[in-house]
Amino acid sequence: MQYWLMKSEPNVYSIDDLAQQNSKTDHWDGIRNYQARNFIRDEMRKGDLAFFYHSNCPQPGITGIVKIVREAYPDFTAFDAKHKYYDPKSDPQQPRWFMVDVKLVRKLKRTIPLLELKEHKKLQDMRLLQRGSRLSILPVTTQQWDYILKLETK
DNA sequence: GCCAACGTTGGC
DNA sequence: GCCAACGTTGGC
Numbered sequence: 001m002q003y004w005l006m007k008s009e010p011n012v013y014s015i016d017d018l019a020q021q022n023s024k025t026d027h028w029d030g031i032r033n034y035q036a037r038n039f040i041r042d043e044m045r046k047g048d049l050a051f052f053y054h055s056n057c058p059q060p061g062i063t064g065i066v067k068i069v070r071e072a073y074p075d076f077t078a079f080d081a082k083h084k085y086y087d088p089k090s091d092p093q094q095p096r097w098f099m100v101d102v103k104l105v106r107k108l109k110r111t112i113p114l115l116e117l118k119e120h121k122k123l124q125d126m127r128l129l130q131r132g133s134r135l136s137i138l139p140v141t142t143q144q145w146d147y148i149l150k151l152e153t154k
Numbered sequence: 155g156c157c158a159a160c161g162t163t164g165g166c
Numbered sequence: 167g168c169c170a171a172c173g174t175t176g177g178c
Contacts, residue, residue: 007176057176060177114177
């Protein structure tokens with residue numbers, strides 16, 4: 001069992017978009033970075049939990065919790081020439097990109113802002129807070145996970 | 155909109 | 167395999 005953080009731009013796909021899906025479940029498409037792909041393909045397992053993070057928006061931060069309900073399978077948006085995530089180099093016979101399915105567990109009672117996370121010394125080693133960290137899929141340690149959840153009701 | 159920090163591409 | 171040029175991410 002591993003914890004993760006998954007970034008999404010709310011103007012593209014927000015936590016409320018996920019909440020409106022059937023069974024609050026959807027596929028997580030559009031990962032086009034090898035490190036992030038390797039995480040979801042090789043390490044993410046069914047039952048893992050992840051923070052849903054809003055990026056590139058007025059208040060970046062952690063907004064909810066999702067559960068991995070289907071392990072990695074080929075990202076079909078890469079095969080669709082009309083799709084914005086189309087990648088001609090990904091072949092259905094040998095897919096380059098993968099996706100998982102996530103289910104919304106719950107929204108947090110409040111969004112925990114990036115700015116607030118930065119204030120906590122206990123969190124200074126988080127991958128998210130490292131300088132220049134642009135990965136859209138990041139591992140979170142158990143200690144960090146528990147610590148952040150305690151901030152929710154502070 | 156700016157721009158720093160990355161990642162990727164492709165010529166050589 | 168190097169590395170300059172280019173594209174992207176994402177906070178601010």
